[in-house]
Amino acid sequence: MILIVDDKKENLLSLQSLLSSQGYPVETAVNGEEALRKVLQSTYGLIILDVQMPVMDGFEVAEMLSGFSKTRDVPIIFLSALNVDKKYITKGYRSGGIDYITKPIDPDILLLKVDTLYKLYEQKRELNRMQILLQQEVEFRKKAQQESHENAQQLRAILESIPQIAFSCSREGKIEYSNTHWQTYTGNSEYPELHPDEPSFPNILNEMIHQKDVFEKEVRMAKPGQESYRCFLLRAAPSYKEGKIKSWTATFTDIEEQKQSSRRKDEFLSVASHELKTPLTSIKGYIQLLERTLTDDCPGRLYVERSLLQIQKLDSLIADLLDISRIESGRMKLHRTNFPLDALVRRAVELMQQISPDYQFKIDGESDAVLYGDEMRLEQVLLNFLSNAVKYSPHQKEVLVSITTPDKNQVKVSVADQGIGINKTDQQSVFDKFFRSEESIRNFQGLGLGLYICADLLQRHEGSYGVTSEPGKGSTFHFILPINTTNPN
Ligand code: ADP
Numbered sequence: 211m212i213l214i215v216d217d218k219k220e221n222l223l224s225l226q227s228l229l230s231s232q233g234y235p236v237e238t239a240v241n242g243e244e245a246l247r248k249v250l251q252s253t254y255g256l257i258i259l260d261v262q263m264p265v266m267d268g269f270e271v272a273e274m275l276s277g278f279s280k281t282r283d284v285p286i287i288f289l290s291a292l293n294v295d296k297k298y299i300t301k302g303y304r305s306g307g308i309d310y311i312t313k314p315i316d317p318d319i320l321l322l323k324v325d326t327l328y329k330l331y332e333q334k335r336e337l338n339r340m341q342i343l344l345q346q347e348v349e350f351r352k353k354a355q356q357e358s359h360e361n362a363q364q365l366r367a368i369l370e371s372i373p374q375i376a377f378s379c380s381r382e383g384k385i386e387y388s389n390t391h392w393q394t395y396t397g398n399s400e401y402p403e404l405h406p407d408e409p410s411f412p413n414i415l416n417e418m419i420h421q422k423d424v425f426e427k428e429v430r431m432a433k434p435g436q437e438s439y440r441c442f443l444l445r446a447a448p449s450y451k452e453g454k455i456k457s458w459t460a461t462f463t464d465i466e467e468q469k470q471s472s473r474r475k476d477e478f479l480s481v482a483s484h485e486l487k488t489p490l491t492s493i494k495g496y497i498q499l500l501e502r503t504l505t506d507d508c509p510g511r512l513y514v515e516r517s518l519l520q521i522q523k524l525d526s527l528i529a530d531l532l533d534i535s536r537i538e539s540g541r542m543k544l545h546r547t548n549f550p551l552d553a554l555v556r557r558a559v560e561l562m563q564q565i566s567p568d569y570q571f572k573i574d575g576e577s578d579a580v581l582y583g584d585e586m587r588l589e590q591v592l593l594n595f596l597s598n599a600v601k602y603s604p605h606q607k608e609v610l611v612s613i614t615t616p617d618k619n620q621v622k623v624s625v626a627d628q629g630i631g632i633n634k635t636d637q638q639s640v641f642d643k644f645f646r647s648e649e650s651i652r653n654f655q656g657l658g659l660g661l662y663i664c665a666d667l668l669q670r671h672e673g674s675y676g677v678t679s680e681p682g683k684g685s686t687f688h689f690i691l692p693i694n695t696t697n698p699n
Pocket residue numbers: 598599602627629630631632640645646647648650651655656657658659660661662685
């Protein structure tokens with residue numbers, strides 16, 4: 211907007227109509243006082259000031275305008291009836307004016323000057339605005355840089371305070387930071403020395419950077435010059451920038467103590483279960499012999515039969531413990547042959563029927579699937595599912611075994627009971643080692659090993675497994691195994 215200040219109304223009108231005809235928004239003031247009031251209320255891009263006005267002349271107005279920050283930069287065109295006198299020009303420029311025009315006014319020259327000064331002002335305003343924005347941006351960046359510096363410092367302080375060896379590296383695996391524990395295992399070398407049987411540290415870094423997610427690996431390391439290797443868990447987590455891995459932060463945690471105690475526990479389990487197995491086998495043999503010597507009506511027969519039942523339970527617990535120690539020590543061996551699945555299912559169900567005469571077992575469906583695997587071990591899996599179906603269904607005594615073929619390469623066996631069921635959260639853990647639901651711990655005996663062993667055996671047979679269940683309504687456990695299409699024998 212342009213403000214025209216002149217004490218003569220006719221001048222104001224003619225200037226106003228000239229500028230308005232060119233599309234400029236215009237306001238007017240008849241004296242210096244009114245002009246000052248207006249410039250404080252509104253924003254103007256140009257002020258056209260008559261020099262000769264009563265009370266306050268144009269130069270005085272301009273001088274006052276140059277004193278306000280709001281108006282300091284607004285260009286002024288002085289209108290003067292006087293000849294251009296140097297004295298006035300200087301006075302005019304000092305007080306913030308930018309140009310002069312003498313009366314009588316040549317409209318073309320005035321419009322030219324107005325156009326130039328108005329544009330100049332607009333550009334200057336735009337420049338100021340951009341400068342402010344730039345300044346804000348600089349401030350913002352400075353703050354962000356400061357924050358990121360502080361965060362990095364904090365991360366380093368954390369990495370220094372932990373007992374683990376810690377380091378961070380670039381996306382390409384270049385070490386960028388390591389804490390003081392790192393030196394304990396690197397000494398004067400660039401990287402820690404790993405056990406000769408393991409890949410070198412650069413190879414592990416290479417494996418890590420090709421990972422998309424958290425990377426974990428157990429490695430053995432010795433301090434420089436020493437030969438006693440300790441087991442460490444290397445755990446590295448990537449940091450992302452715009453969806454891409456930017457860097458890795460990693461720690462080595464000393465897990466030697468856990469490893470040793472787990473080894474000792476495994477050894478103990480293995481020795482204890484072997485040592486228990488031998489006398490138990492003898493006891494079982496003698497009791498079976500004793501049973502044969504007793505007539506049906508002998509009063510002690512009942513006790514002998516009960517003893518045999520308990521021995522059976524003990525036997526299966528020890529068998530589970532032996533299996534666990536075989537799995538943990540990598541000594542679980544499979545004796546694979548070709549065998550028909552349906553016969554295995556019938557055998558297992560008949561056996562369960564004998565052991566649990568109050569329960570009703572039904573087989574639904576059939577297949578002519580021939581599997582290649584360890585028949586005894588797979589029968590053990592099915593017997594485990596069946597005995598769980600019996601154990602966890604104390605009131606509903608029907609168990610349904612289904613055989614289906616989801617496609618020509620696979621066969622599925624499901625065992626459905628109508629027992630206590632398993633809640634959603636527990637369903638995810640039933641195949642974990644030692645897992646037992648709260649209800650099972652309270653009301654049923656067991657070690658929580660059976661399904662873990664089943665899962666391991668099924669994995670060794672390239673099979674899959676799962677459970678669906680509704681608490682209070684029952685559970686269905688299933689496994690799927692590949693059908694032997696090409697006979698390897
Ligand atoms: P155990 O029966 O000795 O506890 P398992 O490994 O066979 O060990 O089973 C683990 C847990 O899974 C059980 O403790 C029980 O909580 C749950 N579970 C297994 N089978 C069933 C079933 N048919 N119905 C309900 N819960 C089951």
